[in-house]
Amino acid sequence: MAKIMNLDGTQQLDLTRGSVEQAYDRWAPVYDLVFGGVFAKGRQAAIAATNKIGGRVLEVGVGTGISLPLYAPHLRIFGTDISDAMLDKARRRVREGNLKNVEGLAVMDAEKLEFPDNSFDVVMAQYVVTAVPNPEKALDEFARVLRPGGELIILTRVSADTGMRRFIEQKLQPVVRPLGFRTAEFAWSRYAKWLAGAKGMELAERRLIPPLGHFSLVRFRKIDIAKAA
DSSP states (O other), X not given: OOEEEOTTSOEEEOOOHHHHHXXXXXXXXXXXXXXXXXXXXXXXXXXXXXXXXXXXXXEETOTTOTTGGGSOTTSEEEEEESOHHHHHHHHHHHHHHTOTTEEEEEEOOTTSOOSOTTOEEEEEEESOGGGSSSHHHHHXXXXXXXXXXXXXXXXXXXXXXXXXXXXXXXXXXXXXXXXXXXXXXXXXXXXXXXXXXXXXXXXXXXXXXXXXXXXXXXXXEEOOHHHHO
16 A cells, blocks of 8 residues: 655555455445445435435445435436446346346446546435545546536545544554545545535535434535526
């Protein structure tokens, strides 16, 4: 893995595309069993928000496709993931569930989406932002492929800025990185900083979701400049 420097001069291990791909290839056989129930309420809330918007949906980090049966049948869904092993399970889920509203599934880097600008009405990213090597670059890509008036919906872990929880999260970082996770780098201030620099994006909603209140459902809306004018 590549090394990066913290602002305080200490070193930490950073994620790379290869390490994330390997981690989620390893997770593929047991992902639904381990995380299916734990993240169920957040997943349902995010899908409910997406179903209200409708149109064409990109789910980045679709994984095993556990969310795919929850989308309303009138939506058109395209799913991407860094792990082909995870996508194998998603493909089987599409076949067995006869999910005709799924346009396609493809291996793709969240930081380099292979779609034209303004391609989707909703971009969904569940527990993805904290797992990519360059989160702000991924968020920029999500915004790029989103149509004006559309929404970027993310489920994400929000770490603490201070206190004992912050201390614990920092200590856990070296342990969870090989699993494809981060624990201490994603206080809300980091998302707010990205939003302040993002052109044409606004915060539509932020709310806590289970488990433990450490996660949030966040909706960013791409401003339709034509309508605003």
